[in-house]
Amino acid sequence: MLLAAGVLALGAVPAQASAATSVAEPTVTSAEYPDDGAWHPGAGVPGSFTFGANGDDAVVGFFYGNTDPAGTFVAADHPGGSATVSYTPQASGPQDLYVASVDTAGNRSPQHIHHFYVQSTEPLVNAPRETGVGVPAEVRFSPGMADVVSYTYLVDNGPETTVAASADGTATANVVTANLGFHTLKVRSTTSTGLTSGTASRSYTASDAPLVASTDYPDSVSSGGAGVPGTFTLTPRTPGVVEYVYYFNEDWDNPTVVPADADGRASFTFTPDASGFYPIRVYSRTAGGTGSNLGRDYYIVVK
Template sequence: MRVRHGVTAVLAVGVMAFGALPAQASAAALVAEPTVTSAEYPDDGAWHPGAGLPGSFTFDAGGDGAVVGFYYGNTDPAGTFVAADHPGGSATVSYTPQASGPDDLYVASVDSVGNRSPQHVHHFYVESTEPRVSGPRETGVGVPAEFGFSPGMADVVSYTYRIDDGPETTVAASAGTTTADVVTAALGYHTLKVWSTTSTGLRSGTAGTSYTASDAPLVASTDYPDSEAGGGPGVTGVFALTPRSPGVVGYVYYVNWDFDNPTVVPAGADGRASFTFTPDASGFYPFQVYSRTADGTQSKVGRDYYVMVR
């Protein structure tokens, strides 16, 4: 009797589980999974037209009369609806991949009460059309920095760029590499996003390059290059200072982290300046250099520069 009760209990659980599953599963099974075809972006493992270039995609219910339309999109589950041309028919949409590399278009058939089919994944590969971007890894703040843009597709007539999610700026393309003076308004880490446009209005994929914006002045010396052994005791070095923010009228620097003993250097009309330093002995001399504006405001970031005397 115990064995029979045990078997009965197992069967009862099995019946309950079976009864709880089919409602959604059977509804989905009533809707046929669509086929997806595309002349521009077939699912064939090869590379095709390119980021920013549209393609036509046809969804077909294969004659399943329950299907009234399709959901599609590049997210799972697909969220954009398009009606079939007739029950059990097909629909054709335009989809534009925004980036090069592997891409997926998710598509599901749907019936009149909202039941979806199993989702079809159309997998394809997108060639690169993004422009090539060159530029500094660090820029100033509020002053221009030169970046270069080179085409990744034919017939490019302009480039458009934006810093992070800021406003867009468009510049005309020139032969070869186009240069743009990009001004970054805020300190910190940024991404420059760049895309090109052809004479017929086709937009490329979007390239991105990251950099840091700092108001620390630039310091350079041929006598004592930064962090390299040079000069010697009694050998005077000349250090050139270049502003990295607007309105610089002078600089202040400290040696050996002695912040109680600043040395002030006035700047010329262009914000540039220089100073000399003559070490008494061999060794390591760390400098910290800041810029100043007319109202006495000091740059938020200082430039660390390391003099190593032979």
């Protein structure tokens, strides 16, 4: 975010002349973010940057910004003078601020690159790599800076949601993802004085394939044995599930249907008659007969 004082009206910005110029390269100083190779305040923390004409009396202002070439104009306090702007880095890590002096004819100086390092203030995010669709997934936020009182998050470009932090600065949110596929969760924190952190991003997928779990026969783990029964628990990943359909060994002509209880969960028991490999695929189904788009593959490996 760029917050600049003394920015001229659009009509007062000097026109750009040719690339050939004798305008002096500007000086750039910052108390909060000096170009010294050390780490400084943090993402979301504003700093003041002062641009100087470097002894060139023809300089009437400066172009600056975090892209090359710099595009935001600020007037000097007098010809050959200086200008101070407030600039807030939004991400941690190495950052560059590009600055060029300009004279009344629009001639730009060689561009000065002010290189600085921004400490991380982004929250830590503990979130599952896969969530359901239309059902809440618990996500935990931890502070990356002091005095955090809340977190604001959004999924993709959706609406923002703010949750209060507890006394230790952490918070838990139930994040609901509306659609299948790949998504990005973004979150920032806010302190009691209104200072915002940098933004943390986490990518994940959303699937409506039900979850399958068994302590007797964990997925893809050699367990149990011939004649040893196993209980398998099915958990919905989309609302309104009333039953599950599963298939052994890709035998799509012989489904087994298991009714769900009031909270959409179900379980079944399977007793293998021999050691070996028993692949299962499980789908969920709603009262209207709509099946989950995706099935969950689970592999029973019998000792």
